[in-house]
Amino acid sequence: MSQSAEQKWQRRKEERPAEIMEAALTLFSEKGFAATRLEDVAEAAGVSKATIYLYFDSKIDLLLANVQEIALSRFDEIETMLSLYDGKIADLPTLLLGRVSEIARTTKMPDLARVVMSEAHNFPEIADFYRDNVVKRGLGIIAGIIARGIESGEFRKCDPAATAQSVMFPIIMNVIGRKTFGEIPELDPMKFFPSHIDFVLRGLAADKEA
Amino acid sequence: MSQSAEQKWQRRKEERPAEIMEAALTLFSEKGFAATRLEDVAEAAGVSKATIYLYFDSKIDLLLANVQEIALSRFDEIETMLSLYDGKIADLPTLLLGRVSEIARTTKMPDLARVVMSEAHNFPEIADFYRDNVVKRGLGIIAGIIARGIESGEFRKCDPAATAQSVMFPIIMNVIGRKTFGEIPELDPMKFFPSHIDFVLRGLAADKEA
DNA sequence: GTCTATATAACGATAGAC
């Protein structure tokens, strides 16, 4: 950016990792993880290949660092919020899905999810990490809320782990679908998100007393 | 196989296309569409590369023929069933999701969906075909049922196209998830499918009269 | 002997190596 012309490089220990990660995710998303060469990442980030290895162990590590940054750090935040929450459990789905919608709109989570879902089958390390830290943990958060609501009598009795999929998967699929097939009217998020929240609240609601 | 040593090939016009398609899908699923060489498909199917081109226009056509065979032909069957159906609309979701579950268990639809979702981003022809003929049409079938139920008063008023995603996407994601990450207890289909049908019926149900 | 399903071999674009 602001480096003088004769200077070949600058020491920018603080900014490098983030720049490399972002360049990597952009390329992974455009061309696929397997098809992206570390050399392209280096070029896009304005560093040499060796510099990448200074901060990351491997190409896989470079992807998983993005998972940590984009997904897991937000799980931390959400879990903190949930542990402090003391309002009605019945309001949590709306609150949580609102936050998820915001993450989908404002971060690269959709691209990241698409890349991982596309290539995890061919990279066991990616599949293992994502399964344990994103799929299981993400579903676990939703299942926990459902279980709390059942206990408090605000939600009907159901299998929390199974029902968590009914709550979460449409959102993931809508988001990945738009990345894969382009924006199409059928998947319009402005219509889908409110509709889905409605659907979820009815699907979870306790039966009214007779 | 059982052909004599000196015989170089046999004339089997009828069986070839199906054998080639199946070999192709198996390899696409194992190694990915882009990574699979037509030569491997030819070998697996027991023919030469050129023979593939007798029956299919291109590698992409070979995948799309599988989409036709596995997905679209079943859409035809389902649409026929729906047009003949004259029971309660409220029973259709259970009926339909049961059929979908059966297709997921007994056909290669899950592998096919995973392959397409994984690689459509890099192959516009695949994305276009699948979007128009599977995504839009599949959601349209569900949306049609929902619209019929709203009209008959059996379902609550909602946006059919948006709600169709809440109905269908969890199933697709559950199925693709198990193919991508392996069978894990959280995604157990024996628990998920019944739970999801329950969730859907409640999500669609008309409000009870006060 | 004729027709055609199938194989062999060559072409050309593209991408990866040095």
Add this chain to the structure above:
DNA sequence: GTCTATCGTTATATAGAC
């Protein structure tokens, strides 16, 4: 930056069915 190997695709030759 050039060279080469790879792979989708196509042209030509041949073997099997009737």
